[in-house]
Amino acid sequence: MSQTEYTGVKGWIEERLPIFSFLKHSAEYRAPKNLNYAWNLGSILGIALMIQIITGIVLAMHYTPNSELAFSSVENIMRNVNYGWLIRYTHAVGASMFFFAVYLHILRGLYYGSYKAPREILWWFGIIIFILMMATAFMGYVLPWGQMSFWGATVITNLFSAIPVIGESIVQWLWGGFSVDNPTLNRFFALHFLLPFILLGLVVFHVIALHVNGSNNPTGVEPKTEKDTIPFHPYYTVKDFFGFGIFFIIFAFFLFFEPNYLGHADNYIPADPMVTPAHIVPEWYFLPFYAILRAIPDKLGGVVFMFGSLLILFILPWLDTSKVKSGTFRPLFKVFFWLFTFNFVFLGYLGGKPAEGIYVILSRLSTFYYFAYFLLVLPILGKIENTKALPESIDAAYKGNK
């Protein structure tokens, strides 16, 4: 048996389950001293996930996953369950806030090169979490069984019919029938309950991978000496709490004053398979990908590009050839990065517009740039760009900024 620094009961436990060294690691964990407020998003996302899980469990206690009853059970939560409106609006607005924070978190990673060595696996876990989050949110949006729930589910599940030969069978298998109906609602409820806990597990791996090499930082230079880092507690715990405050203020604004602003009015109409809404539009956080889907004139092509736009992130660490991590020291990269960001938001705008006329052309151009950024700009830029001189150390950069 391995020797530990703990004795007595502690030592006995530690040898069997290294709980004390884990606590010690947590208490002594250090982070670069120069992290800016973009590094608050990770802990904010942890809080956002917990809010979704806790409100979600309470909602599940009152919700009925049956196509005849789902809509009125949600109305019952809104009207008759004590503070049911608060729980449900927190859950619905919370989903939007979660995505808002996750997009900023990903952009932070893209700008500061957080996906580069030695953090590729950390990055992969992040992407898996993001994709699974989208699946979870999609299924959650189906549960109230309003018009947009039903038709959104119909459109998205139909994507799989684009797969040659077996597509139709896959779609029927997903539906559990020949259209989106009660069996679909039942399985979506089961999966929507399950997936957040899988997400939680993935978050644990994301954090373990993070703690192996520690946080990246705005300079992209790895810590070399003790002077480059500070204890996470109390410095970043207190800073994180300030960040939570800002996050909660934005959250509370929507929750209490505009709870339906980020949703669709149509979803307060009960699902009707005989009436198709004029515009079937997914939730705002899916719109950029929806725009990519519709930009491609071929159904299968659209599906491939839409999933490709997410999967391409997995090979990003090797597409970006630059040795310099942080965008701060890459003047050319900065231009393309902000263009990418603007382009992504613009894709979201296009996703909310009808697929006709000028919007189709703009969607194609935007989709082209989305992929070009990863497949052309980043590989080439790394070879030709004149980067600025990196600071000697984090400590030096921190003092320089003071």
Add this chain to the structure above:
Amino acid sequence: MKKLFIILILLSTNAIAGGGSGVPLRDVKWPFDGAFGTVDRTAAQRGYQVYKEVCASCHALEYISYRNLKEIGFSEAEVKAIAAEATVIDGPNDDGDMFERPGRLSDRFVSPFANEKAARAVNGGAYPPNLSLIVKSRPNGANYLYSLLTGYQDAPGSMEMNEGMYYNKYFSGNQIAMAPPLMDEIVEYMDGTHPSVDQMARDVTIFLQWAAEPEMEQRKRMGIKVFAYLIIFTILFYLAKKIIWRDIK
């Protein structure tokens, strides 16, 4: 930069899309608007009267119970009387038969039709929607409802109207199956307010806004308190952060 993002992202949602017909809706300053918005109880009670005497012959108010009317200022006795006017089918009783009884506080509003088919059969194929969510289920719902109720006009000469349809400036496609429901003095207000079409449209909108979001007042009041708390919380942690970080050189 982040502010810009927030604005761009908000603009990229289509949650702010307008009504169906493309005509800008009439924009009313409602008493329930804004962070301090409240339900104007006298207007809501008048609106209830309009609903009961005009709308209720075709439109259900599915998710509301009679007891909920106390929230807009009716007394318990008044609400009991309102409920008792309704005939509720209950049962089965000990003999296994359904029976009729007067409504109680705990009953849901009785719908005018047994089901959608029955509603369509007597309304020329159109289905009068349940009104308890109408304000939430239309973009810019309150203004839409008010505009629609006051938006009946003679059809322009160039337009060919289908049989049994009425021209409405704000309805998607401009042809609506609902006959103009309001005309001056169709109801008689107890409080002496002149029941013009505009007044009744406002009152019933206020009533149906309450019906769609009965939690609105409580939600906004809680929101103000939560905001005050969060701002103090955030400032305190900002100051704590400043103090704790002072020794980092």
